[in-house]
Amino acid sequence: MKNNDISILGSGLIGSLLSIYLRKRGLDVHMYEKRADNRKSAYKEEGRSINMALSDRGWKALEDLGLTEKVKPLTIPMYGRKIHDEHGKTTFIPYGKEGQAIYSISRGKFNQLLIDEAEAAGVNLHFEHKIEDVSLKDNTLLVSNPEASHQKIHSEVIIGSDGAYSALRNAMLKQVRFDYKQEYISHGYKELTIPATESGEFAMDPNALHIWPRGSFMLIALPNPDKSFTCTLFLPFEGKRVCFENIRDEKDVEGVFKTYFDDAFELMPNLSKEYFTNPTAALINIECFPWMQGKSLLIGDASHAMVPFYGQGMNCGFEDCYILDKLINKFGTNAWELVFAKFQKVRKPDTDAICQLAMENFEEMKNAVSDPKFQIRKKIEAKLHNLYPLDWIPLYTMVTFSDMPYSEAYAQGKLQESIMDRVMADPLITQNWDKLDYEDIIDQMDKAKAV
Amino acid sequence: MKNNDISILGSGLIGSLLSIYLRKRGLDVHMYEKRADNRKSAYKEEGRSINMALSDRGWKALEDLGLTEKVKPLTIPMYGRKIHDEHGKTTFIPYGKEGQAIYSISRGKFNQLLIDEAEAAGVNLHFEHKIEDVSLKDNTLLVSNPEASHQKIHSEVIIGSDGAYSALRNAMLKQVRFDYKQEYISHGYKELTIPATESGEFAMDPNALHIWPRGSFMLIALPNPDKSFTCTLFLPFEGKRVCFENIRDEKDVEGVFKTYFDDAFELMPNLSKEYFTNPTAALINIECFPWMQGKSLLIGDASHAMVPFYGQGMNCGFEDCYILDKLINKFGTNAWELVFAKFQKVRKPDTDAICQLAMENFEEMKNAVSDPKFQIRKKIEAKLHNLYPLDWIPLYTMVTFSDMPYSEAYAQGKLQESIMDRVMADPLITQNWDKLDYEDIIDQMDKAKAV
Incomplete structure (x- = not known):
């Protein structure tokens, strides 16, 4: 032995x-x-x-x-999320401060x-x-x-x-x-590819994580050094709406992609073949x-x-x-x-x-990121972090750009979330977000922490 | 094959x-x-x-x-819980209406x-x-x-x-x-015996489930046809207070039993031997x-x-x-x-x-049953059930003396619990319990159900 x-x-x-x-x-x-x-x-x-x-x-x-x-x-920096809406319009939301990135x-x-x-x-x-x-x-x-x-x-x-x-x-x-x-979640995933263009370039901005949020499902894409993107399609396994169970043939795949991910679809010449070759995996x-x-x-x-x-x-x-x-x-x-x-x-x-x-x-990625208020929220939090770098650190930053224990990030994140929920309840927040009393928000945070 | x-x-x-x-x-x-x-x-x-x-x-x-x-x-009916306090005093709390029993x-x-x-x-x-x-x-x-x-x-x-x-x-x-x-709970259990008396009789009332509730631990006993009782001791596996880990020898066992279960101890001639022979099992x-x-x-x-x-x-x-x-x-x-x-x-x-x-x-058995208010609570619920047999059925009755789906019993039990919490908040409840406006309690229940 x-x-x-x-x-x-x-x-x-x-x-x-x-x-x-x-x-x-x-x-x-x-x-x-x-x-x-x-x-x-x-x-x-x-x-x-x-x-x-x-x-x-x-x-x-x-x-x-x-x-x-x-x-x-071996890595490619991604400085933020690039959100694709159903008309192909994109919005960039940074992950952190300038220069902060996650690396594909x-x-x-x-x-x-x-x-x-x-x-x-x-x-x-x-x-x-x-x-x-x-x-x-x-x-x-x-x-x-x-x-x-x-x-x-x-x-x-x-x-x-x-x-x-x-x-x-x-x-x-x-x-x-x-x-x-x-515990398995209700959604599975399937990997697909956006290849490099004919001229050998990235088909989209390589320095972002691309998201097509569609409420009950989503598509994401990360850049690869060979100038391709690996896309991951997250769908419910079964159900009445868009789900893996209901996609049975080429027509179904193309129907879903043309309807919900048309700009990506244009970049995926091998979509149907890949769809039916690659496995559907559970999470x-x-x-x-x-x-x-x-x-x-x-x-x-x-x-x-x-x-x-x-x-x-x-x-x-x-x-x-x-x-x-x-x-x-x-x-x-x-x-x-x-x-x-x-x-x-x-x-x-x-x-x-x-x-x-x-x-x-998962909820945030497939839902909230497409909400215009989500962007406002991220902007307010970024500004708070800028003004009061030690008192307000956005949850994503604590998790991704720090080594603070996850449990502390979680607890502080929950406090911040409840305060931001109140801030966002202002019906005029879309116009007013830049003129808020930021010091008062920090005071609320201090009070909440003291409880 | x-x-x-x-x-x-x-x-x-x-x-x-x-x-x-x-x-x-x-x-x-x-x-x-x-x-x-x-x-x-x-x-x-x-x-x-x-x-x-x-x-x-x-x-x-x-x-x-x-x-x-x-x-x-093969069975012995048990009509209620017999609660043993630390001085050996017992209180009987029926499980249901007269004649309703669970069977050992x-x-x-x-x-x-x-x-x-x-x-x-x-x-x-x-x-x-x-x-x-x-x-x-x-x-x-x-x-x-x-x-x-x-x-x-x-x-x-x-x-x-x-x-x-x-x-x-x-x-x-x-x-x-x-x-x-x-998921294992923090407590384990060990079975012990109260044998029949020398004259061949039950050493305690055989028509009850005996409980010695002590907050963080408890002892229970169920009658057997041979006139013995099978006792089950529930203790935390480890900890600072009474727990299996801290009972190392005969002296420890007897110390715990004399202090917390003295009346049972008097009826358990083989306690120490059984304690160290029988396994400690997990739940x-x-x-x-x-x-x-x-x-x-x-x-x-x-x-x-x-x-x-x-x-x-x-x-x-x-x-x-x-x-x-x-x-x-x-x-x-x-x-x-x-x-x-x-x-x-x-x-x-x-x-x-x-x-x-x-x-x-488990919480109720090791804690609440020894609270005098627990008895009052059971009495109020029994009276409600008596006056309005279809509108108010105590949770224990729904689970034990009916075939109502457990999930319905659970939901109705939670509603009743919240109403009873309010009723029990009356500082004079111990004197007043019999003179409450019982119809009003039922009205509250109807309102809560309608929400």
Whole structure:
């Protein structure tokens, strides 16, 4: 039987990043991945989104490991949302202050880079190794690979960064007093493409996240370095109106796109083919507790898979790694149970908060962003933040452009929301927004905080 | 490969009752149970409560199958709660009107009777058959027994009445768009005994459910036909005050019992021995959806395990069987998917409601029942029910002594609760309760309903 210091399950973004962190502490780190090495074979995503939005929390961990300069060339900054209305008219709403952006990055390329870095750091990589089961009693993995079936591997520490369908979590699920929730939302998604133009250019502004909000459904698009956009169509699975169930043939697809997303439709020559070739995937939210069992720990999506609407899944997972590393730094590599206990205690309220925010942001993206008042609201909040940078920080900024604990962002965001609801109730707000008594709004916030 | 019409997983109370229902419709019914035949070997409960409280919904299904007279001799009626205060003083609070009772019954004896009835009806019993896995694609069970391992058994229909740790549900858990939640509460329980007296009599009033409510914990006792009582001690697992973690030796046990349950302690000669022999069990709440997958269906605890504080787990499971049978009667035995779809649609809001009520009733049992105002409240509600039997039915009565859908009982209970909160806010309620304007309370209820 093999005996590793640390076994990491899954070589996705979180597992790879964590393996580098742990290797830097001089540990014997082994990473097990059921897929083949994606640096050699064509990368097939299988129901995971193709590109992500890297933001401050993610960059912070990359910076910590000295990887910023290597990652930057893979990214495209998006400075705001570009909202497309039903007539093709667009409106730009910035995400933050001038210069603040979230960064579009391809999952495949990014993952390859992190695995290269892990290998260079001395992490032992085991591709095509499937975790059949985990014995929590004796920290033993049951692993199958093309050469051997059900091999036993013992580790002092097992970390499950194996995503929403985690094998380690499945083992924990059978333990008494393990709380668990998995919840699918009513909407699914399908990825489509807006290719580069014939002259090899981006077909739309590449420095924005494009949104076609349509109330009960929406389309979004993120830029890729090859000048294409990856579009994601979010529809209800079933229902009476526009939904996946009711789109049965080419005519239906084109009907929906011509009616609701006509400007995008003009840019999608392969729409119908892609629509019926690409899978329709479901969206899951997972919460569980505890995350540890002895010297085993869940991290990233394995412990808190979230819906993608705040663009924080990967960033939150990277922040998990950052926080875990700082606890290892404090308590050492001989106190795993203490480290894990501290980690889950400090981190659980924050991941609960971001899971909830991600759920709530779906409403904002498919509805509110198309409301003219939404823009006014964002402008008022931006001005408040400008005038009183410490007293009023828009929720999106706290989540995306800071490393404030998510749970604090959530609480402060709720306070601000209730005050903004009152401000927006002014029937003349559209004309008056610039002449409001901004100091009074801050006073209201101070009073609300004091309660 | 065998080919059954119907395979029922688990021969517990719900599975046995359901098998009789289905056999009566002329179907080829096979029931698989991982344990040995409990009619032959000593019955070992393994972490499930020893006696239950049978009430109207349970009796209704038994009556439907002509089993009332056979079950009755196994039961002991309990007409109300007998509350024990810290000085041993007791107060009786009736559950309903005169003559209304819930019935204490031993799980083991009851289960044996139902299995006998199933066998007599022609159900094929398969004990010591463990369900290793279920293939939902082709409705095939993977079954191991002492003679053969991983035998494949195909069935037209599979029904999982295999409880909180259901094998069928585990298979469904891996399906996309299966929502699932398992949640343990902070308290665990341990069963203890008050034996019959030396002269062979009950040591306390046998026609009541005894409760020692102590705020953050409690003890209860139900009578058995052998003149003993089964006591259940509910304590937090851990904490600063009284909890399982802090009871380490005989001295600790006796200290807790002498301080908080002195009158019970006097009747428990084997307390310490039992305390350290019997397991401490956890309490789980499970909700999931959908309950069906093609021609497979979850029923009873497998689909909605609840905490035991409303005494409705078994009763709700029996009502599941009753409702399912009526749907089969309506749509026939050639429309299983339609029957299952109707069943889960009509039943889910009701099981959600009773799961929630069971959770809330824990607070009432360990806290409120010891408050003198709780008695006044019950008296006012009893009088309202007496004066206006159709307009005001106490929540406990709707749940326990009627077959009103749980979700309606829940909604009406919440309305009544808010009105009673106002009534009880009268500082002189203790003196005035009998002289209230009862008609006005009913008017308030009518108004609240109209909103």
